[in-house]
Amino acid sequence: MLTRRQFLTRLAGGCSLLLWPGVTTLADGAGQPQRLVVVLLRGAMDGLTAVPSYGEPRFEELRGELAFPDKAQEVMRKLDDTFALHPSLEFCHQLFRHQEFAVVHACGLPYTGRSHFAAQDCLENGSDSPDGSRTGWLNRAVGELQGQQGLSISSARPLLVRGEAPFVTWSPTPGKHGPEDLAHRVADLYDEDERLSEPFAQALTSQQIVPDSRGGGEQLAGVMQSAGRFLSAENAPRIAMVQDGGWDTHARQNAVLKRKLRGLDTGVKRLRATLGDDWRHTVVVIVTEFGRTVGINGTRGTDHGTASSVLLAGGAVRGGKVHGEWPGLSRLRDNRDLIAAQDMRSVLKGVLRDHLHIDTKALDARVFPDSRDARPLDGLIA
Template structure:
């Protein structure tokens, strides 16, 4: 029934906004009690965490990568004498210095070995710890979070013409919306929809949702392309977070760097940097109560390939930002890159489940019981010790 209802609602939304511009992203929102805010950015395509946050202090890195992740000698910004920040993230250095930017290295979901973007993203958004595609009954982990928060309500937005974002799918009620969509429903059209679908509960609710999102405020339209889209998504998210919304998620694509990685990752990291800085500027005073988590489906191989890129790997990095973050440090246990230290002799060995950081964020921001996080939000997860990355 949930799937049928979603399809019916999605069909109506698409029909009402056929002229909408389809961004290559999906966006989701939720309203929740309290003043703390959580933003989850899904980096689709597998970000190379070893290039974003370069462990140049590990001497083995230079024998594995000749043309990428060159550390400070290649223009990266030294963070702590061991890690360096990719030059494309240089605009975020003031946040690092202010304690509003941090990272966790050697993290991953439980997904292993098949290295499929689609399955890996399903596991990341489902948060269930297996490699099966997400299903309507379990839904995404942000949706399960909402189900454990009394008084919370969900509002989902997605780009017209793209797939549903899975991270907030599930039984909690959701609306569909794209940042550039303008339904422009007149008062007469709204009345007509209400009358036509009055006796059909499925379409009646969809018509009500269409009227509601038709009046949503829109972010200014900026330049196109990945960076422009990232700015638009972040502005729209901030606008909602400055209102009743407390949980938002959107995705940024373009991280699959099999070849010419310097060009690919520079562009994508620039878009991520723009998104974070836009959130900070647009949220204003609310930035102090905000946590941003940017996570990806898996990392990339430690060895550089013959095309100047890297292939699908395992361990990667988590980006954390916000005024509620205890930044200025790289979290996690570094496993090393030396002989015998790599996962399957090719990948960074994960030393912590990335879901644990999200779980502790839920605990710190929204007061969820740790046992509830392990049983209901991330079934089967061992949260482990609190990394204390929140203030």
């Protein structure tokens, strides 16, 4: 008989089994085709770099050298006359053209401070304050689904998945890594150091340790691929959460996000390939705790801001569109931040209501407590 650890290890390696050990009540819910993957980017992704509003009259003026990194204006991955995707999001742009990728820009939280920890707590607990709940909204959402359980691919148990509903936590087992993998991990540590990051990158190139074609973000891409293997197995969880750090770009933002966004793009690509036919029933929600300042700081990065963008992928997404309201750049919060035009909980509610069919009253009262004013955003699901 396989232990749970042995089962998870084999499944993560590509083995598909018929039973999920220790769970006998999944029959009602496990047969449902809908799948949900929540990707939490910790550190505050700059939404205006991931989804630049290039059509704004003041965009280039306000953003400076962040506006079009690496002459991105010449290879702009346009979504419409106002928005584009960062050049590293090549596969996501392909999905957008096939109506399987969408953007909700200018999303914020009830908490409007600039603390990573407080903002992450508010995002994960789904309430109107960082200390509003000791359980996570994703756990409570799973609790609303008959016979379902969730999966957290993480080294610890994030607040997002804590609660009474059953959640399995799986951490990729560290194995033997080559010099390329180690180099990328060390590069993450050097990225924000203005003096050392460039010499380190040059050293890697000169020693041919890290080929340019590999880019970066292998850790996130691998975890998202593992999530796809889990979600495509028989009688396994249909809801998963993954996370990634390193999005706090106070320095050298163009170089850091070029690599980080490429890793995210690769992760979406691998997830789609691994899910196969199940992709058409899948929604991937990519969120971060807050955005960053519109203007550049003294170390070629950005500081903590307010609103950011939510990215949606999957065959069940109503893609090919930038959803929600756009506040523009003519007026900024505190003369520095993108204004939040929609509550991030409205986006999450729209997905949970229309994709997982969770009742609006349950969303307002239990999944996101006392959130009736944050109405579910319509039209996100095909």
